[in-house]
Amino acid sequence: MRWLLLLACASLLAACSGEQYSDLKEELRTLTKDLRGRVDPLPAVKTYESVPYTAEAEVDPFRPDRIIVADAASGPDAGGGRKPDFDRPKEPLEAFPLESIQMVGSITQLKETFGLVKAGQNLYRVKTGNYMGQNFGVIVAINEGQIELKELVQDGSGEWNERTSALQLQEGGSAK
Template sequence: MIKFKPAIIAVSLLGVSACSQDISDLQTFIAQTKSSHVGSVKPLPQFKPYESFSYSAGDLRDPFVATVDLEEDSDTVTSSINPDQTRPRQPLEVFPLDTLSMVGILEQGDQLWGLIKDPQNIVHRVQVGNYMGQNEGRIVRITESEIDLVEIVPDGIGGYIEREASIAIGGE
């Protein structure tokens, strides 16, 4: 360690002497930069004074309260049509009916199957009694050109109605 003592002192003196370098060029650059970049701030815009608003419609009718009492007809017959919630769902019931397309039929003897393509381009074989579409669409007839269904849809007053629908071959 004693051998390296003069070398350590020499390196330390060299490092200290480097710190005393002339930095006048740096000071000149800073002075020029400060003098050339004089910024200006736009004045604040003039704001209009606040004008208070007095609400004068407080004594008028509440728009969220019905003015006419809507009485339900006692003559309305409750519909006996209801979707079967306990029935196991079939694969084509997850797709809306308008996204399914009929691509053909299969026939063996007197048995006729329809071929339905879903939005994922998977072809499914269906027969009378199968369900498809999101409205409980039960297949009631299959022909060479179309598949007829009966859907159970809400009637808008708390019940359900049956609605006929069909998918034609090649139709989307």
Template sequence: MKMFAAIKPTSLMRAALLLGVIMTLSACSGDSDLREWVAQEKAKKGAPIPPLPVIKTFETFTYNDQDQRDPFSPSTAELQPANSGPRPDENRAKEPLEMFALDSLKMVGTVGGGASMEVLVKDPGGVIHRVRRNEHMGQNYGRVTAIAEDHIDLVELVSNGNGGWMERPASIALGEK
């Protein structure tokens, strides 16, 4: 034990440093393989670069209709006041079939004949309703205008996008859906 006590810490540190330098130098001597591989990779030719695409030239067009109506501005018919034209009666009590979309309703038959003909309409819940002319159905204020044995004709009120309303015809055929 006295032998180790005679070694000073500074000489121990010098020996460790010398050992580290020797190991580092021995690791550097093996990098000739790496240098060869890098040289081989650099010597290889790369893939050819594809040619640039041909730029298409477009024919110019001169717009000569500046004095005409702008196709992107609303027409005079669309600028009519919102209070002109048809309007839904907001004070009218809603009928049972007005809470369903028109395409979810199904005509299943008719009752009676002539002017007193009624149509049988099945709602999505499976309940069958009797509907007469001038009654309402569908979510767009649809009013029944005509009843035939094979179809119902309606007129719906839909928004025209400018705060007004416009009428749109619709129909439901017998056995549809």
């Protein structure tokens, strides 16, 4: 039985090794003989020219200790001598940003007008001279429709600048 199986395998292998594809193999050999990969030559390397750094004596924008102030009068005490009084006791409305305080009304008693403002969940009565907001805002005038303030704001150079702000009456009471 073994001999029969061995004979069948040998005849099968002999049948597959025929010369019927020899012309195809020859054609492939002639086509691939001239095929070679073509690599373009490398580009010429440019020489690196170093540029000397000559700005050591210039002001370095990343080191604030080297920035020279152009005007010595623009220090923290400039601005017409206006600066906030850090020693006075803070009033309750100075804990709130001015944007979060709402004017909800006004009251006049004995020829003095008071403003009614809401900050957080509380209602406060304010008068001229009271402070409110986080920018040292002092109330300079109160009328039926608005409260006028003067604030002291420090700019980037340390100078204190005076700015005028106003709280407008919120129509409808705006109960939140």
